[in-house]
Amino acid sequence: MEILKETVFLLRKEILLEWRQKYAISGIFLYVLSTVFIVYFAIPNIQTQAWNSLFWMVILFASVNAITKSFVQENSNRQLYYYTLVNPQSVILSKMLYNTILLMSLSLLSYAAFSLFVGNPVRDMGMFLLAIFLGSLGFSITFTFISAVAAKASNNATLLAILGFPLIIPILLTLIKLSADALGLMRDSSIDTDIQILVAIDLILMGMSFILFPYLWRD
Amino acid sequence: MIEKQSWWKALGVIILLYVFVMGMVTPLGSGILEVEPRSIESGTQSTFVVNTYNTLQNIESTNAWIRLDSVNAIKAKETKWLSDNQLKITFDIPTYLPTENLTDMYSLIISDPENGAFVRPSALSITQKNVNLEAAANDEAFTNIEGVHIKDKMAFPFRALIYETIRNTYFHVPLWFAMVFIFMASMIQSGQFLRTGDPMHDLNALSFTRVGVLFGILGCVTGAIWAKNTWGTWWTFSEIKLNVSAIAMLIYLAYFVLRNSFEDEEKRARVSAVYNIFAFVAMVPLLFVIPRMVDGSLHPGNGGNPGFGGEDLDNHMRKVFYPAIIGWTLLGMWLSTLMYRIERLNFKLMDDE
Structure with missing residues (x-):
């Protein structure tokens, strides 16, 4: 219960911090908008298939950019201060939750921008929103944990991509399949299994980061 | 002289020798290469x-x-061997066949006491001018297949397209199995390191990962040779299993990059142990779940199921295949203990300085 209380507190701190220095979050939102704009200019008549792939590519790179700063942004002294106060699990949990919320809003914004500039081929809205939710969760869990790993090393921006991209591929492939279903590109009777697989991957990775993070922050 | 605690190394070598000899010497079963004319x-x-x-x-x-x-x-009217590998068969084909299609592909079955029975599925096609099921039903030319000589000699199954390359089953497939076992051992060593803080466990994990990557690369190479001989290409990106194995290699190559980006040894050991455990867990859905989700694999086992068995692996092959998994795994363990000893000496040298 202590962890839960601490998590909520840290989550509020993250949001408050973001709210006070708005340049980081507005930077990310601007990044998404300009990427969508480039997609719009680069590919005039976009097919549904390409829409699906590009959408998730934009989300993927925006996520990496948004999450890189999770552990890098705060200097090590301040982190040391947190660690004397709270459980390490609360730290990683609050960061993951915060990043999930951030990525959700990022994805919804990209979706809005895509619909505005490129077109909106989504047929099954519920399925698409579910994909966005599970995707944000999965991206957030993986990249938050990997950024915690990368933050320990020098040269961590490159490291985040090297370590994170291969690990994200199972999630990304499942997501593209889910959203292809939502876009009416394919009818698949096994889509429920895919949702279960995605939820299972998210939960397993979350459990692993929960177990492993305490070993990571000790310095 | 073999040390007492090294018995498993000798065992691994003996098993692999058995695998090489049995895998290479055992002949293929009898089979049909070509039928002329085809239709x-x-x-x-x-x-x-x-x-x-x-x-x-x-x-x-x-x-x-x-x-x-x-x-x-339809039973053959006459059969005559022209040579050891050529057989002349004469059939009387009735006018009407018991099928609704005008043209169909049928299998050819040959059987004799010496060679046993062998089949070529879809060996030839027969075209009939009209369909007459009633006439076909009363025709006495059609018989059951009776008196087939089943001969259970030690031979690997003869498969069209694969032919002699079926022996690669004892290299390509067990190398992947062994790779997974070795990565698992590496993960366990990393866990031990986090629990005890003994740097020797970290060196062990590093050695296991190196051997795992080596086996992964060997699995890719043997697979590429096999693909060249059966699919006609070294590598294809439309094949999901090739993609996921390449990604698995990337995950573990990133492990080495991560290790190299630390100056401090204790920190390097700790962070890479954490990544190693996380990477193994993330690799499991990649190797075992994703290939099942995607349809149309060229690998055996269809319908998106990468399972290996049934017709692809008969009882004679099992006698070599299962030992091959154990043999390759033991050899990998041995390789990694050698690497571990080199690493340990380096570690001691660094400490003394």
């Missing part, structure tokens, strides 16, 4: 020249059937 018309007397593989010519009664469906077959 005929009904209501004629047709003579086929069949090129067979690993057969001996036989003066005794060689039987042959064209299998039409589960109850109907």
Whole structure:
């Protein structure tokens, strides 16, 4: 219960911090908008298939950019201060939750921008929103944990991509399949299994980061 | 002299020797390479020249059937061996066949006491001018397939396209199995390191990962050679299993990059142990779940199921295949203990300085 209380507190701190220095979050939102704009200019008549792939590519790179700063942004002294106060699990949990919320809003914004500039081929809205939710969760869990790993090393921006991209591929492939279903590109009777697989991957990775993070922050 | 605690290394080598010898020496079963002509018309007397593989010519009664469906077959009128690997078969094909299609592909079955029975699925096609099921039903030319000589000699199954390359089953497939076991051992060592803080466990994990990557690369190379001989290409990106194995290699190559980006040894050991455990857990859905989700794999086991078994692995192959998994795993363990000893010496040298 202590962890839960601490998590909520840290989550509020993250949001408050973001709210006070708005340049980081507005930077990310601007990044998404300009990427969508480039997609719009680069590919005039976009097919549904390409829409699906590009959408998730934009989300993927925006996520990496948004999450890189999770552990890098705060200097090590301040982190040391947190660690004397709270459980390490609360730290990683609050960061993951915060990043999930951030990525959700990022994805919804990209979706809005895509619909505005490129077109909106989504047929099954519920399925698409579910994909966005599970995707944000999965991206957030993986990249938050990997950024915690990368933050320990020098040269961590490159490291985040090297370590994170291969690990994200199972999630990304499942997501593209889910959203292809939502876009009416394919009818698949096994889509429920895919949702279960995605939820299972998210939960397993979350459990692993929960177990492993305490070993990571000790310095 | 073999040390007492090294018995498993000797065991691994003996098992692998058995695998190499049995895997290479055991012949393929008899099979049908080619049937000439491939298509005929009904209501004629047709003579086929069949090129067979690993057969001996036989003066005794060689039987042959064209299998039409589960109850109907046409028995050969006459069979004659031209040489060890060539058989001439004459059939009287009735005018009407018990099928609603004008043209269909049928299997050819050959059987004799010396070579046993062997089949070529979809060996030839028969075209009939009209369909007359009633006439076909009353025709007495159609028989059951009876008196097939099943001969259980030690031989690997003869498969069209694969032929002799079926022996690669004892290299390509067990290397992947061994790779997964070795990565698992590496993960366990990393866990031990986090629990105890003993740097030796970290060096062990590093050695295991190196051998795992080596086995992964060997698995890719043996697979590429196999693909070149059966699919006609070294590598194809439309094949999901090739993609996921490449990604698995990337995950573990990133492990080495991560290790190299630390100056401090204790920190390097700790962070890479954490990543190693996380990477193994993330790799499991990649290797075992994703290939099942994607349809249309060229690998054996269809319908998106990468399972390996049934017709692809008969009892004679199991006798070599399962030992091969154990043998390759033990060899990997041995390799990694050698690497571990080098690493440990380096570690001690650094400490002394």
